[in-house]
């Protein structure tokens with residue numbers, strides 16, 4: 001690498017910054033620490049809640065720092081982008097030299113590098129150096145990718161072996177996996193979507209509400225819910241949520257499947273998940289008119305959209321809509337029917353008929369107080385609908401991450417040297433190994449090799 | 465008929481006994497104590513395995529039949545077993561017994577915590593979200609990782625204790641392995657844990673994608689597992705590239721295990737999907 005001097009251009013210095021592992025260590029730690037914020041402050045909630053919780057001083061500051069949606073904030077994305085540039089620059093910088101290391105034009109073995117090795121193991125064998133050279137040489141040739149035997153100046157032999165050069169690529173696999181994950185996530189966030197849809201039993205739907213936005217989207221096909229069931233264990237805990245789903249494409253039923261949690265449906269690149277359920281009022285319910293003067297009750301069965309005649313020909317009531325949560329003067333009054341009352345004399349007026357407050361309509365002080373009872377509910381199934389074209393790349397990243405970590409941590413580049421020196425008709429055998437960055441595994445590998453070699457020639461060499 | 469709960473509470477005491485034996489073996493040089501300690505650890509691990517098997521059998525008899533890895537109690541029991549197994553492998557491979565004192569303390573504390581009345585040991589059926597084979601893969605890999613990190617932290621603490629001791633060659637500390645061995649063991653445990661934590665996060669992501677349609681959602685438990693992963697990634701880079709070792713690595717390894725503990729327990733104090741209680 002060129003040495004630093006003042007004349008380095010700005011680009012050179014920037015490049016150098018991004019080749020430094022100091023930067024990666026700093027970035028990794030910064031990401032770890034800042035990620036904590038989003039686990040302490042619940043994300044993506046109603047702004048009103050935040051305002052109440054943090055007050056007038058902190059709220060605008062937190063808001064400006066995007067702390068309420070921090071994992072999508074510009075500064076968090078910047079940190080991740082810096083990491084990516086860091087990995088890329090570093091890999092580009094080093095790959096060519098690593099490559100030369102892995103595929104060297106000429107291997108060179110030098111015995112003196114092994115003599116100082118702390119894992120050097122020595123023992124005395126009864127055989128002659130020549131005999132040992134034959135046996136050990138064969139073994140090394142079979143078990144090491146590269147090997148080389150030479151004669152020593154003291155008429156002994158040196159047997160060299162080397163393997164695992166390629167494992168130096170493991171780190172690049174790991175770093176590539178991180179890039180795959182990031183690119184996959186990016187593809188997902190640009191070309192994918194995620195949303196919800198509620199389908200009442202017996203109905204079809206094709207509009208989904210997108211997550212964290214108030215937009216909706218239309219699918220190219222309809223999703224029909226034939227049936228929905230919840231089953232329970234004897235203890236009352238839920239056992240299974242099950243929706244019988246049919247996909248209707250161009251008027252034809254193309255797929256029918258029981259949808260359950262952990263068992264999604266995939267159709268046309270879109271995945272459908274069982275996510276929630278609830279109840280909607282069924283077709284029929286009972287409207288009760290209570291005479292405010294006499295207290296007398298008149299009941300009529302009705303359905304949404306129907307016109308209902310008031311008792312004694314007093315006009316008509318039309319039930320127009322139903323909502324699970326109705327907000328009345330800032331209070332949630334729960335499930336409520338919205339209706340319109342057209343009295344004989346007078347203009348049509350909207351009426352609110354909350355189920356949980358049957359005497360609510362008394363306030364109006366009309367002739368009759370109107371309330372609603374005996375509703376037939378039916379279930380709706382809550383589906384999560386998602387499309388994520390980034391998934392194959394993310395999964396490829398997962399696999400690369402596992403394989404890369406395994407190679408990096410549990411395999412390593414090793415060079416070994418067996419030295420055979422004649423000693424009064426017998427032979428002093430010494431085995432030593434080196435590995436780049438003094439990988440701890442080399443010690444164990446040499447211990448094993450020594451044991452194995454000893455066995456081949458009938459010595460029990462307990463490493464000293 | 466002996467129940468898994470009673471068997472496991474006996475095992476808690478065996479881990480306690482193991483701890484005492486390892487401490488005695490550490491203090492007195494007689495090899496017999498060391499052999500007793502190892503035997504006791506093996507017995508505890510076998511009993512622990514039997515307890516998990518029995519619990520599985522009980523759940524089958526109740527008509528649920530799921531692997532006992534589905535709540536806090538069961539995860540603590542499994543965690544204890546993984547610590548014991550990994551330690552026994554280390555002891556066999558490196559022939560070092562002093563670490564056994566730390567290694568027995570971890571499952572003892574975990575099992576004692578599991579037997580607190582506030583932690584339900586009842587066998588519960590699986591709610592729909594947990595009915596997946598990914599549950600088993602996810603929990604097993606995560607806890608293998610956590611166990612390795614716990615041991616790494618224990619060894620790092622030994623390192624720090626030894627290095628702050630007046631003369632590391634005297635007294636109790638003389639029998640603690642030398643600094644380079646402790647350092648190497650910490651590193652081995654961290655790399656092993658890192659691989660398993662990675663696989664644990666990945667299996668969790670695949671499972672989340674199958675159950676909820678997204679592989680990552682920044683829910684607090686997910687985020688904390690990522691934080692843990694980042695801390696250990698920092699440690700690995702500092703060591704492999706910047707040549708850190710010894711004390712600094714020991715501190716980082718303790719910091720990493722703190723993140724593990726928070727992922728495991730602390731997150732229950734925060735809002736989120738992983739209601740593991």
Ligand code: HEM
Pocket residue numbers: 019020021024083084086087090091094171174175178404405408697700701704705
């Ligand atoms: C999370 C994002 C990561 C970033 C930003 C990152 C960044 C870097 C950088 C900049 C280097 C030095 C440049 C090089 O030698 O290529 C490096 C080296 C290294 N990284 Fe990473 N890394 C990440 C994840 C990982 C993971 C998960 C592992 C675990 C296996 C890992 C293992 C290594 C190793 C072993 C080296 C040393 C390479 C060598 O021996 O030459 N990295 N990393």
